[in-house]
Amino acid sequence: xKVLVVNCGSSSIKYQxxxxxxxxxxxxxxxxxxxLEGSILTHQPTGKEKKVINANITNHVIGxxxxxxxxxxxxxxxxxNMNEIDAIGHRGIxxxxxxxxSVLINENVIKAIEECNDMAPLHNPPSISGINACxxxxxNVPQVIVFxxxxxxxxxxxxxxxGLPYEAYEKYGIRRYGFHGTxxxxxxxxxxxxxxxxxxxxxxxxxHLGNGSSVAxxxxxxxxxxxxxxTPLEGLLMGTRCGNIxxxxxxxxxxxxxxxxxxxxxxxxxxxxxxxxSGISSDFRDIEKAAESGNDRAQLAxxxxxxxxxxxxxxxAAAMNGVDAIVFTAGVGENSIEMREHISSSLExxxxxxxxxxxxxxxxEREFSVDGSKVKxxxxxxxxxxVIARDTKTICTK
Ligand code: AMP
Numbered sequence: 001x002k003v004l005v006v007n008c009g010s011s012s013i014k015y016q017x018x019x020x021x022x023x024x025x026x027x028x029x030x031x032x033x034x035x036l037e038g039s040i041l042t043h044q045p046t047g048k049e050k051k052v053i054n055a056n057i058t059n060h061v062i063g064x065x066x067x068x069x070x071x072x073x074x075x076x077x078x079x080x081n082m083n084e085i086d087a088i089g090h091r092g093i094x095x096x097x098x099x100x101x102s103v104l105i106n107e108n109v110i111k112a113i114e115e116c117n118d119m120a121p122l123h124n125p126p127s128i129s130g131i132n133a134c135x136x137x138x139x140n141v142p143q144v145i146v147f148x149x150x151x152x153x154x155x156x157x158x159x160x161x162x163g164l165p166y167e168a169y170e171k172y173g174i175r176r177y178g179f180h181g182t183x184x185x186x187x188x189x190x191x192x193x194x195x196x197x198x199x200x201x202x203x204x205x206x207x208h209l210g211n212g213s214s215v216a217x218x219x220x221x222x223x224x225x226x227x228x229x230x231t232p233l234e235g236l237l238m239g240t241r242c243g244n245i246x247x248x249x250x251x252x253x254x255x256x257x258x259x260x261x262x263x264x265x266x267x268x269x270x271x272x273x274x275x276x277x278s279g280i281s282s283d284f285r286d287i288e289k290a291a292e293s294g295n296d297r298a299q300l301a302x303x304x305x306x307x308x309x310x311x312x313x314x315x316x317a318a319a320m321n322g323v324d325a326i327v328f329t330a331g332v333g334e335n336s337i338e339m340r341e342h343i344s345s346s347l348e349x350x351x352x353x354x355x356x357x358x359x360x361x362x363x364x365e366r367e368f369s370v371d372g373s374k375v376k377x378x379x380x381x382x383x384x385x386x387v388i389a390r391d392t393k394t395i396c397t398k
Contacts, residue, residue, distance in 0.1 A: 005017075005389050017078060024046070027044060187208075211240075
């Protein structure tokens with residue numbers, strides 16, 4: 001069975017074609033600058049040379065049709081005909097309270113996603129454009145959507161409610177939803193496999209540390225808390241997002257700086273985080289380099305980030321009354337040896353002990369705690385696309 005996984009942004013489409021019999025990626029690629037000048041498709045067939053196609057890609061239908069052409073091309077394609085695609089899996093961002101699992105897409109599902117648009121105005125409309133484009137081009141191929149919020153729907157009410165008047169929840173659905181759920185799900189299930197234990201018998205804390213970052217607490221196979229909230233702005237300070245701040249800062253700054261709603265939104269989402277603190281970059285590699293060469297603000301940004309991760313992990317260990325494994329994933333979690341070491345060595349009170357030699361690894365799956373550590377430390381590269389492909393296969397072969 002072949003599954004095409006599609007992740008649509010407002011001006012981009014990421015894709016991977018999987019052969020599910022062996023879970024291998026046949027090809028992957030990226031359409032960028034949809035609707036803008038200089039739109040481009042970069043197609044990477046596995047084991048063949050990369051192909052870059054410049055074209056006038058004005059909308060998602062044209063983008064997907066170019067992807068299909070690339071996948072079926074005589075030279076750089078990987079299938080002979082698009083009828084070989086058995087199912088399509090979409091990455092969905094915000095499923096609100098409507099979706100606690102992946103679903104087969106039909107008209108009612110599209111309506112329900114649209115009802116969540118207000119909560120994810122930048123993300124949900126492009127997902128729908130992608131679904132519609134696939135329906136137009138491949139009307140007989142079943143489509144599934146896998147939401148970033150779904151894995152977190154098991155959180156108990158006392159963990160997902162905010163201390164606002166209850167009517168805010170009833171009227172507008174204001175509550176913590178959490179994001180990166182597909183990643184937290186993948187690495188938490190994977191760590192159970194690696195430990196040779198039943199997922200339902202473990203207390204796991206997963207740290208998805210990248211440009212966007214979140215931590216999740218998974219007890220007995222269910223997410224019970226996570227750091228992102230109503231939107232992906234809450235929680236840790238991130239590349240450009242401020243994370244947790246005193247909400248009173250917002251009206252204070254708006255008054256002092258005479259900011260509009262759009263300006264403050266841009267300030268806390270795009271100008272803050274490690275970029276805002278360091279004044280250098282949102283990219284952790286740049287910040288680590290600057291800190292090494294003595295830049296105080298870069299060092300401060302790293303110290304703040306590390307400290308916040310340590311605080312979240314500690315609070316989730318408390319919330320679960322213990323922890324068996326802590327997992328690091330995403331760009332920073334998978335690649336920054338220093339960050340993993342700093343965070344993990346601050347957690348020794350929990351029973352973690354870093355094996356420095358084992359931790360000397362980037363982008364590979366490995367336990368890096370000292371043999372016999374009470375709490376195991378793991379680095380596990382995330383694979384959200386594979387979860388989407390697996391869920392799509394499961395739903396379409398039921
Ligand atoms: P992601 O959002 O998961 O793609 O992660 C992107 C972040 O990972 C960027 O801030 C990168 O700087 C960071 N990253 C990637 N490789 C490394 C590395 N070797 N050391 C530190 N950070 C890294």
